[in-house]
Amino acid sequence: MKLGWYMQRLRAMSMAEICRRVAERLGRAFEVAHLRRISRQPWDGAFNDVPKLPGREHVPPELGKQLASDAAKLMRGEWDLFGWKSIETGAPPCWHRDATLGVVVDPAIPARKIDHRRLEHDADARAIWEVNRWSEMTRMAMHSALNGDVHAIHVSQLWLEDWCDRNPAGYGINWTSPLEAAIRLINFCWFDALVRGCNDPELARRQDALTARIVPVHSWWVWHRRSFGSSANNHLIGELASLVLALARWPSLASMICPLQQVVKLLGHEILQQFASDGGNREQALHYHLFAWEMCWLAGAAAGGFEKEVQHRLHLAAQYFVDVGEAPECWDFGDSDDAQVLPLPLSRSKAAAEFRGWFLGRAEGSVLRFWLGEPPKGVKASIHGKWLAHLESGQAVWRDACWTVRADASPLGLGSMAAHGHLDALHVSLWFEQCALIVDPGTGAYYSNPALRARLASWEAHNGPVPVAGRTCPRRSGAFLWADHHDRPYLEVSGDICLMSLACAAHVTRRAVHASQDQVQICDDVGSASAHVVTWCLAPGWRIERQHGLGFVCHHAGSASVFVTVSGDAIEHCEIIECQVSPHFRELATSQALKITFRGALATIWRKPG
Known part of the structure; x- marks a missing residue:
């Protein structure tokens, strides 16, 4: 079966892509050494005010209460996996365990030797990755920033330090997918901004050390392992979007990656490739439409906007989601894993309805308006009866x-x-x-x-x-x-x-x-x-x-x-x-x-x- 898969996979590739993949595979033998070298280099931690976070004066009243409730559960190790399945992860979580089955993947195995598609005892890599996207740490930091609970940020920092200790770069299941590293990087950009906004010297000191451990290796690895060829779908959008945010926040990363505007241009090209001229996402999976759109919108805000054609395509994509989606019972078409980029909605289980409400300027989108500002202009509700x-x-x-x-x-x-x-x-x-x-x-x-x-x-x-x-x-x-x-x-x-x-x-x-x-x-x-x-x-x-x-x-x-x-x-x-x-x-x-x-x-x- 594995041989048959490789044969079919080769048929989906061009000759140029095959050559590039062979070169990439050979290069992975030296990947751990490269990552160690990156981690030991001096780090210029100078940062910009990106992302721009809102002030506390306009916090929707329901948001503070919900964040406090969510943070209390998370610190007890009670998570809602995929937004609906209650699980016990531990505090800090076991970072290599499929919590739905109790299966742990050995963290000492070099990542290049792990086939995440075929794990032992039918473990699902996606269930492991969900715990490692760091959105829960961002959620706790949001609670700290809006409710003044510094302890929650301190706990989040301890968990991220534990993650770094138990996930050395290049080893284990969490270094097998560049998209997963990209989502961690997006969350860490927001986490870092939330921590700095607390103006606490001790938190800032710990954050300096965390940033040096996390940002350079994640950014370098995502850039060098980004998707290409037949794999260039929403994964590539996520990888490029994370690099735009990271470069906009930490400009010194350009020396190990490339200039910010070059990545912005690459991302703009992918937006035009993956979103059709009528706004639909060519993946033909409605949840991934919103998933990819959110990453693009976050990157555009960090970079100060895209070229006119790209920005217009994102506006059409927002309109498409309003036209084709339904709330509150969404029932998307195509593949969906209930992926979340940032924990911005009031309720993850109602995220699609909240985004739809935000696009249309309705009350149910007020929490997203607080975090993201004004929605794309000109999005309208469908005409009834046509x-x-x-x-x-x-x-x-x-x-x-x-x-x-x-x-x-x-x-x-x-x-x-x-x-x-x-x-x-x-x-x-x-x-x-x-x-x-x-x-x-x-x-x-x-x-x-x-x-x-x-x-x-x-x-x-x-x-x-x-x-x-x-x-x-x-x-x-x-x-x-x-x-x-x-x-x-x-x-x-x-x-x-x-x-x-x-x-x-x-x-x-x-x-x-x-x-x-x-x-x-x-x-x-x-x-x-x-x-x-x-x-x-x-x-x-x-x-x-x-x-x-x-x-x-x-x-x-x-x-x-x-x-x-x-x-x-x-x-x-x-x-x-x-x-x-x-x-x-x-x-x-x-x-x-x-x-x-x-x-x-x-x-x-x-x-x-x-």
């Missing part, structure tokens, strides 16, 4: 007071790997009275349960029509590698109707979505081909029951009932089944689904009561 299409990105959305409909006619993903894509072309997500009703199944896990991840990413887990015999392409060849991409689906909006089609394996499947105030009608046409299946997966909290014949009703405790009617040329089976969905990364829930087997044409109508 389809809004992002044709290049392949997403169309219809909203009114009752329904939100999101139709997906997107390409598989970014570049030759399409690392975070799902087989979701022609999928339709549906919200009723802001309650998620028909959902994308989610991601599940990255490395710890590959079978689950493959199932949730499959054609069958989404509700576009799929042949009963299944489809053989595209096929997943690795954790973040797809082979044999499908053709770009077709998307058109005509009046109240959204038209989509997918050509795959010499067969064309068509879907039309007609939305109105009273109902949403979804019509599928698979021609004279063999039997197809449509599986309407409901969000957890809904239950469905048959009324009569091909009529059903969906019940939800927090919403009115929704009626479902099915009709078609030749419906062979119509049954209620159980299915698995993943509301958050590493969370699995059981829900119900309506599974329909048919030939020719099928119409499914979702209708509100009355």
Whole structure:
């Protein structure tokens, strides 16, 4: 299997990329020596006032209380992993343990000898990395800065000193991903600014020593190990963004990396490459859209802004997120690991809704406005009762007071790997009275349960029509590698109707979505081909029951009932089944689904009561 993965991975690369990767692999033999040399060099710790932090006079009242509560839990070693899973990490945490499984990865192993994709006992590197992103230390520093609790910053410094002691540069799982080092660097920039803002001489002295241990080696390593070629996705954006922040705060880093404006230019190029001209992120994963956008926005603020075209693209990307996202029950499409850059929102579990509120200038975005200032200008709410299409990105959305409909006619993903894509072309997500009703199944896990991840990413887990015999392409060849991409689906909006089609394996499947105030009608046409299946997966909290014949009703405790009617040329089976969905990364829930087997044409109508 490992050999097969390498063969498929090579197919995704150009010859130039292969040569560069061979050179990089050879160079890793000397990496630890380089990092030791960097750590021993004299450090000019002179810093600029970047990032610019807000004053205490405008703190939203709810923020101080929430920060105090969060800091108290964190100092007891009680963390909410991925924003939802309560775990005991220890204080300080065990930095090399998958806290969800209790598996510890030996920290003495040179990082170049660790395959983070295949850890023992099914440990998931992403669960280990989550604890090592330092956002919790930033959260405690925010509490100290706003509530005057110097002890929390002192504890955070002790934890970071412990991290440095137990994670020597070049050893262990935490030196296997440049993106992870980049996120640590972004958090440390903010942490350093928060500490200095306390004007405490003892804290500043300890911070000087920490900065000398952390910033040079992290910056050098991220720069020299930054992603490239077929791997240049949101990882590269994060790596470059972290370097922009670090160079803007500590200008002397330029002597070991390069001038700040050169990195700003590289990041601007990636923004134009990875965000389409309609604002959508080409990764085709909505959570990573916001993740990458936030890193770009933080870097732009630190650098004093980007060139006009780049800045405009980020404004379009903010508008796209408002158009395509939904709150409070988001249910993103594509791969998602609930990643967080900085712990800025009031509540991590509601971060997407807070960002959406900030973009729109609403009250739910007040905490983000405190930290980040004014949002991008010109972002507006969607027009109710009309389809809004992002044709290049392949997403169309219809909203009114009752329904939100999101139709997906997107390409598989970014570049030759399409690392975070799902087989979701022609999928339709549906919200009723802001309650998620028909959902994308989610991601599940990255490395710890590959079978689950493959199932949730499959054609069958989404509700576009799929042949009963299944489809053989595209096929997943690795954790973040797809082979044999499908053709770009077709998307058109005509009046109240959204038209989509997918050509795959010499067969064309068509879907039309007609939305109105009273109902949403979804019509599928698979021609004279063999039997197809449509599986309407409901969000957890809904239950469905048959009324009569091909009529059903969906019940939800927090919403009115929704009626479902099915009709078609030749419906062979119509049954209620159980299915698995993943509301958050590493969370699995059981829900119900309506599974329909048919030939020719099928119409499914979702209708509100009355």
